[in-house]
Amino acid sequence: MNLIDRYIYAVAECLPNNIRDDITKELRANIEYMLTNSYTEEDVYRVLEELGSPMNLANEYNPQKRYLIGPGYFNKYIGILKVVVGICIVVFASISMVDSIINRYGMDLIDRIVGIFTNVLTGALVGTMQGAFWVTLIFIILERSGVEPGYLPAFSSEWTPDLLPEIPLNNNLKISRGETIFSILSTITFTALLYFQPQLIAIYIRDKNNTLNITSLFDINRLEIYIVFILILAVFQLGIFVWKYITKRWTMPLIILNALYNILMCILLIIMLFDNQLFNINFISAFSNLVNGSIEAITVWLDRARWIFVTFFIGITTWDSIRIFYKFKVYK
Known part of the structure; x- marks a missing residue:
């Protein structure tokens, strides 16, 4: 796959869906205009270097300006934020409900219902804040480090066309979204249970x-001795x-x-x-x-x-x- 297609693909991945098609057509026309009629691979390389990082170029094309999370990551940030926060709400609310049912065993029915309802709401709120905080923190680190989508901070360098991702031609290396969500669910459940309510495992x-x-x-x-290591690994896996x-x-x-x-x-x-x-x-x-x-x-x-x-x-x-x-x- 030639460099032009790979570059346009990389830019498109950083754009919102509603403007992606129009921008990619315009970008392709601009690149072809910058090239001579009989251009070589070296000419393409030079032009792409002039255009610079696909993520930065996508930021210029995107009319929606973001301040905390840039447009290169914003759509992906919103997508995974919904997934993680949704899972956190379910997990934390469920743990709070079980804990409340056990601790209020034998109490008056009305008191139990009110207590359970209050604890579930509190758990859901805590889950929302925890999920939003950690996901946002990870994306802020990625955003501030200037890392191109598709590359890890430890492996990043000054952008060149050599860093352009290949356009996926098959699904053999595709990461299953369902598998990822299940892994997130397992990690959050395990970590939340050990950190907040380990006594429930009984x-x-x-x-x-x-x-x-x-x-x-x-x-x-x-168990408190191991909690810090469990949290570090949980955040590492969330990343x-x-x-x-x-x-x-x-x-x-x-x-x-x-x-x-x-x-x-x-x-x-x-x-x-x-x-x-x-x-x-x-x-x-x-x-x-x-x-x-x-x-x-x-x-x-x-x-x-x-x-x-x-x-x-x-x-x-x-x-x-x-x-x-x-x-x-x-x-x-």
Whole structure:
């Protein structure tokens, strides 16, 4: 695919849909006007260098001026903001509802309903603010760094036509939007649960007096040691999700970051799972009573389950990294 088509494609990706067709036609005419009748590839390269960065050129064409997020990213920003905020609202509201139902167990019905409703609204509001904050922060960093859409800050340099993205000719490297949304949902749910309400991961047993006894899986004080690392990885992965949404297809820098995230996630998971102080010592007793088994047998079973889960998780993440890398090598 020639440089002119790639340049016009890169500019179009930064434009709103309602003006994209008109601008691309005008831009193609301008480029052809700047070239001689018998132009060479070097002439095209020189003209495109004069025109400069596709994102900056798109900013000049776009009549809508944005101040926080520029037009090169604005449409993508709005798209992923809707997705992330929507997921955050559902996740935070759901967690708040479950927590409210449990904490108000046995209370007057009206008080329970009012309390649950209030907590759900509060959770939805917190989710909205959290989602909007982190997505906006990531896009501000991208915007202020002057990075072209499709390139990561660590790999960016002064723009030249060599940086023009290839026009996708097949869908083999296309990133599934459904898969991305599911991953975002999983990450937000896991992070929000561990950060805001880790005590909800527990065994719930109602005794003879109809009292609900709750035994948390985690030692909350010990879990706080890992929270900062969980948050860092969550933000890191959210950044990867944002870039997936922007590029819409796998690139080598994105593949490298995805593999790096998988490695870091495996390391953190292994450390946490084999930290016996992280788990509530009363949890095994409660679990053994629930299944009518001995503490020794339950301990052995949980230890085996831990090894099986770690092996499975490492296998899945390794396969994910290798599969994407192989696909890129074959179809790039």
